[in-house]
Amino acid sequence: MSWEGNLKLEFACRDGSTQLVLDYSQAPLKVQRPFYPEGNEVCHSTILHTAGGVVGGDRLNLNLHLSPQSQALVSTAAANKIYGSNGQIALQNIKIQLDSEACLEWLPQETIVFDGAIYRQNLTVELAPQASWLGWEITRFGRTARGEKFVSGDWRSHTEVWQAGQPLWIDRQWLPGDVSALESPHGLAGCAIAGSMAWIGSAVTPEMVAEARKLWVSSPYGSQAGVTRLERGMLCRYLGNDIAEVRNWFISVWQLLRPFYLARNICLPRVWQL
Numbered sequence: 361m362s363w364e365g366n367l368k369l370e371f372a373c374r375d376g377s378t379q380l381v382l383d384y385s386q387a388p389l390k391v392q393r394p395f396y397p398e399g400n401e402v403c404h405s406t407i408l409h410t411a412g413g414v415v416g417g418d419r420l421n422l423n424l425h426l427s428p429q430s431q432a433l434v435s436t437a438a439a440n441k442i443y444g445s446n447g448q449i450a451l452q453n454i455k456i457q458l459d460s461e462a463c464l465e466w467l468p469q470e471t472i473v474f475d476g477a478i479y480r481q482n483l484t485v486e487l488a489p490q491a492s493w494l495g496w497e498i499t500r501f502g503r504t505a506r507g508e509k510f511v512s513g514d515w516r517s518h519t520e521v522w523q524a525g526q527p528l529w530i531d532r533q534w535l536p537g538d539v540s541a542l543e544s545p546h547g548l549a550g551c552a553i554a555g556s557m558a559w560i561g562s563a564v565t566p567e568m569v570a571e572a573r574k575l576w577v578s579s580p581y582g583s584q585a586g587v588t589r590l591e592r593g594m595l596c597r598y599l600g601n602d603i604a605e606v607r608n609w610f611i612s613v614w615q616l617l618r619p620f621y622l623a624r625n626i627c628l629p630r631v632w633q634l
Contacts, residue, residue, distance in 0.1 A: 362417030362448070365389040369434075371403055371462075372427040378403040382425075387411075389420060392437070398627040402431045406631050407468075409440065416445030416478060420452040426462035426491075431622065433465040435629040440468065444476030445513065454483045458491035463561075463622060465614075466495035467629065470553075470603055473501050475537065477513045485560075487523040492561025492621050496610050500603065501535065501542070504552045513537035521560050528560050528592050551583070551599050555606040559617050560593035568616065569594060575612045579605060587613075 367389040370382035377400035383391055388411035394403045407422070414420065426432060442450060458464055473479060485493050497517065501510035519531040533554075541547040548554065569589045576585045583600025596613055598606040615626045 362415060363388050363411060363420070365409075365418070365420040367391065367407065367421070368423045369405065370425045370427070371430040371432045373429040373431075376400060378430045378432055380405060389422070395630075397630065398624065402433060402622075402624075402627070404433045404435075404627075404629060406435055406437050406629065408437045413441035413443050414450045414452070414479070415443045416448030416450050418450045422452070422454045423457075424455070424464065425457045426459060426464055428459045428488075429461045430459075431463045433467065433627075433629065435631060436468040437631050438469060440471040442471060442473045442477040442479045442515075444474045445478040448478065450477070450479045452479075452481045454481070456483070456485045456493065458485070458487050458493060460488045461490045462488070463492045464494075466493065468497070469632070470498040470500055470607075472503065473499060473510055473513070473515050475502055475508050475510050475512055477510075477515065477537075479513075479515050481517045483517075483519045485519075485521040487521065487528070487560070489524065490561075491523075492559070493521065494557075494559040494614065494617065494621070496555065496557035498553065498555040498598075498603065498606055498610075500553050501548065502552055504601070509539070509542060509552075510535070510537045511539050511542070519556075519558075521558070523592075529558060529590060529595070531556065549584075549599060552601050553598070553603060553606060555596075555598035555610065557596040557610045557613060558590070558593060559621065560590065561621055563592055564589060564594050564617075564620075568620070571616055572596060572613050575616065576609055585609065
């Protein structure tokens with residue numbers, strides 16, 4: 361059985377409080393009741409996938425819209441599991457629209473791509489003037505705790521961030537399930553986990569990029585990391601073998617950036633098990 365899941369969320373700022381004003385869901389997607397651990401200005405929401413994982417043939421569509429001056433942090437209740445496929449493609453489309461001075465922090469938990477999975481993810485962000493978006497994607501290829509590797513299947517992730525018809529960041533990644541791709545220095549270089557984190561909204565200084573690089577310490581796992589200054593933001597990349605390692609680094613960079621774009625310290629989603 362495959363799913364045609366839909367989730368549409370709209371946030372609006374009313375009297376200084378960001379509220380979830382529209383919640384339309386179709387199984388297996390739904391959203392928990394919003395909460396406010398850091399005051400009324402920032403709404404924390406958690407997305408649930410009630411089926412427990414994604415199979416070939418699934419079509420999942422998420423649409424998020426933030427009205428002017430609204431601020432939201434959206435995460436997921438658990439890791440996203442992409443099961444091995446019978447030959448059908450599993451597809452997830454995410455469309456995000458941020459109006460003027462809105463800010464979204466898109467912080468899903470990691471995705472685990474099982475051997476044999478065929479998966480496509482398309483993420484599109486449309487920014488109005490003075491809007492900002494911070495997001496990350498952490499992907500583990502294969503259930504490595506069981507000794508499994510991603511040696512069959514196909515994974516693609518396409519991300520686009522636009523503002524006023526101009527592309528700010530276009531990122532297209534593809535990994536075929538194949539031993540040579542896993543081991544190649546142009547692929548995963550023998551690693552099992554890849555991560556990307558981007559903040560896009562306004563220009564960052566070279567000093568901030570240098571600080572983000574300093575937050576990365578030499579890894580005992582042979583991991584690699586890098587930080588790039590974008591025209592209107594910053595991009596961090598990770599390649600390694602430890603979920604806690606990449607997550608902790610991304611969180612530390614988030615803490616570096618958040619006072620700059622939101623004038624407050626980070627507040628971890630309560631669903632995270634750290």
